[in-house]
Every structure is written in C-alpha cells, then in structure tokens.
Amino acid sequence: MIHPLPLLVFSDLDGTLLDHQTYDFAPARPALDALAEIGAGVVLASSKTAAEIAPLRNEMGLAAWPAIVENGAGLLPADTAGTDDDSVYRDIRTRVARLPPGFHGFADMSAQAVARLTGLPLTAARAAKARQFSEPGLWKGDAASLATFLDAARKAGLHARQGGRFLTLSLAGTKADRMGALIARYQPRATVALGDAPNDTEMLQTADFGVIVKNPDAPALPPLAGEATGRIIRTDAPGPMGWGHAIFDLLARLGLTKESPTDG
Known part of the structure; x- marks a missing residue:
C-alpha cells in the first residue's frame, strides 16, 4: 500500500x-532529519536563483x-541542478528594453556591483545574476516616472513587485501559485509554510x-x-533555531513522530 505524503513543508x-x-x-538539522524520518517533503521557496x-x-x-525559485517566478525540478535555459529571462529583458528609461536591472550590473548592493561574496553574486525567470533591479528615476514605467510594464505583460531593496x-x-501546483x-495530508518577511505572507496564508x-x-x-x-504562529527563537522548534512542535501537534505511524 502506498501511503499518502504525511506533510509537505x-x-x-x-x-x-x-x-x-x-x-x-x-x-x-535535527528537524530536517525528523522530517526525513517520517517521509515528509521539504520545498525550499526563495527569491534566490536556481544556481x-x-x-x-x-x-x-x-x-x-x-x-x-526567484520568488515563485520559476521552479527548480527535483534531482537536478537546473538548466541553462534562459529564454524566459531573455524575453523579459526584451520587454524591459522597450519600456521608458529608469530601471537598472541585474543584467545592467556587473557581478561586483551586485555583490556591493547585496553584501554577497563575488561567487554568490555571480550565481544571483544567473537569472532565468525574473529581473530584479533599482529604480533610478523619480516617483512620477515610476508610475509611468509600471503602467508601461503592465501593458507589456510584466508583473512588478517591490521588495525591500529591489523592484523585480x-x-x-x-x-x-507554485505552492498550489x-x-x-x-496531495499531502497537511502543509506548513515558514517565512520571515512580507513577501512570505501569501505562502503562510x-x-x-x-x-x-x-x-x-x-x-x-x-x-x-x-x-x-x-x-499561524510566531517563533520565539530566530532563524534556523526557531525553524527547528516550530517543526518539532508541529510534528507533535499532528502526531507525526518516528514512533507514530503515518498511515492511519
């Protein structure tokens, strides 16, 4: 008998x-190990690129x-390092080139510039520039020009989202959207989402x-x-420590432990 997935994180x-x-x-790590022991799945969801x-x-x-990956603009399949297919990204850049000026995207920046803006090491900045599904950047114009730019972007079929630092x-x-798919x-029995920022709100809900x-x-x-x-709960401990505490609490709440069967 094939048992349903007990939990998808x-x-x-x-x-x-x-x-x-x-x-x-x-x-x-202990919480990740506990999830693996019960056969739960863990899907990473980030603004980071596949690389x-x-x-x-x-x-x-x-x-x-x-x-x-890329805040939901794309998906990195299981058991793969991804592909070099950047056709979607090239399509985005073609559309951006037709828009009013003022947007300075990652494609317009060197890896060194991305490293300075993000605080990433140079090698990580190069990976961040390996875009496939979205283009983050900085708005260099004024507020009135931004409204015109965003309207033109919408008419060009582009979705714009302002983050803490970048307009993407x-x-x-x-x-x-990716979660739903x-x-x-x-078809897990239960799902849980963990995040720390406003762009995680839709996922949490x-x-x-x-x-x-x-x-x-x-x-x-x-x-x-x-x-x-x-x-929806909040952790007392930050980062991965809080993450682990929350997962163990949820496993206990759902009766999903190593000793608890996941099939009935």
Missing part, C-alpha cells in the same frame, strides 16, 4: 531556514524535492499551518489572519 531561506548573518542552517538554491538543496539533503519584473507567478501534485520565524534584523510582520486561532 514550504520554507523561505534567508532569515528563516538560513541564519540572517551567517547563512548557516545547522540548528535546523544559488541547487547547492544549498543538496547540502540540506533535499534534492529529491523541487524548489520554488517577471511574467507573474508567486510562491503561493505542488500541493495538487503531491496558503498552507494549513503558517510559521512566522523571528528575524531581529528585519521589521516584524503585522498580525495575520489565522494567528488568533493558532493556525
């Missing part, structure tokens, strides 16, 4: 499963699961259970629908 990376300062995930996520996914032992253009698609594919991971280095998320009933 969707997790943001920076500030959530990865420490905000060190990018270490070691404190979450950035693939080695992290391998290191975490999660290569058997797909990953949501894509052909649409969010973390929540993966939930339909794997889409899952059966949401976890807002404490990040002392970023503004706190405002209260979300579901917190009053306990469907």
Whole structure:
C-alpha cells in the first residue's frame, strides 16, 4: 500500500531556514532529519536563483524535492541542478528594453556591483545574476516616472513587485501559485509554510499551518489572519533555531513522530 505524503513543508531561506548573518542552517538539522524520518517533503521557496538554491538543496539533503525559485517566478525540478535555459529571462529583458528609461536591472550590473548592493561574496553574486525567470533591479528615476514605467510594464505583460531593496519584473507567478501546483501534485495530508518577511505572507496564508520565524534584523510582520486561532504562529527563537522548534512542535501537534505511524 502506498501511503499518502504525511506533510509537505514550504520554507523561505534567508532569515528563516538560513541564519540572517551567517547563512548557516545547522540548528535546523535535527528537524530536517525528523522530517526525513517520517517521509515528509521539504520545498525550499526563495527569491534566490536556481544556481544559488541547487547547492544549498543538496547540502540540506533535499534534492529529491523541487524548489520554488526567484520568488515563485520559476521552479527548480527535483534531482537536478537546473538548466541553462534562459529564454524566459531573455524575453523579459526584451520587454524591459522597450519600456521608458529608469530601471537598472541585474543584467545592467556587473557581478561586483551586485555583490556591493547585496553584501554577497563575488561567487554568490555571480550565481544571483544567473537569472532565468525574473529581473530584479533599482529604480533610478523619480516617483512620477515610476508610475509611468509600471503602467508601461503592465501593458507589456510584466508583473512588478517591490521588495525591500529591489523592484523585480517577471511574467507573474508567486510562491503561493507554485505552492498550489505542488500541493495538487503531491496531495499531502497537511502543509506548513515558514517565512520571515512580507513577501512570505501569501505562502503562510496558503498552507494549513503558517510559521512566522523571528528575524531581529528585519521589521516584524503585522498580525495575520489565522494567528488568533493558532493556525499561524510566531517563533520565539530566530532563524534556523526557531525553524527547528516550530517543526518539532508541529510534528507533535499532528502526531507525526518516528514512533507514530503515518498511515492511519
């Protein structure tokens, strides 16, 4: 008998499963091991590119699961390092070139410039520039010109989302959109999403259970629908430590432990 997937976990990376300062995930390793023991799936969901996520996914032992990349604009299939297909990205850049001036994207920047803007090491900045599904960048014009630019982008079929630092253009698609498709594919008994930032809100609200991971280095998320009933919780510990605590608490809450059967 094939048992249904007991739990499917969707997790943001920076500030959530990865420490905000060190990018270490070691404190979450026991929880990752516990999830593997019960046969749960873990889908990484991040603004990072496939080139950035693939080695992290391998290191975490999660290569058997797909990953949501570039904030939901694309998907990194399971058991692969991805492809070199940048046709979607080239399409985006072609459309951007026809828009009013003022947008300075990653394609317009050197790896050194991206490293300075993001604080990433140079090798990581090169991986961040390996775009396939979206184009982050800086707006160099004034507010009035931005409104004109965004209207033109919308008419060109581009979806724009302003993050904490970058304005990102894509052909649409969010973390929540990708979640819905993966939930339909794997049909887990329960889902949980973990994140620390406003761009994780849709993901947190889409899952059966949401976890807002404490990040002392970023503004706190405002209260979300579901917190009053306990469907969405907040961790006391930050980053991967809080991530691990939340996963163990949820496994206990659902009766999903190594000793508990997952088939009935």
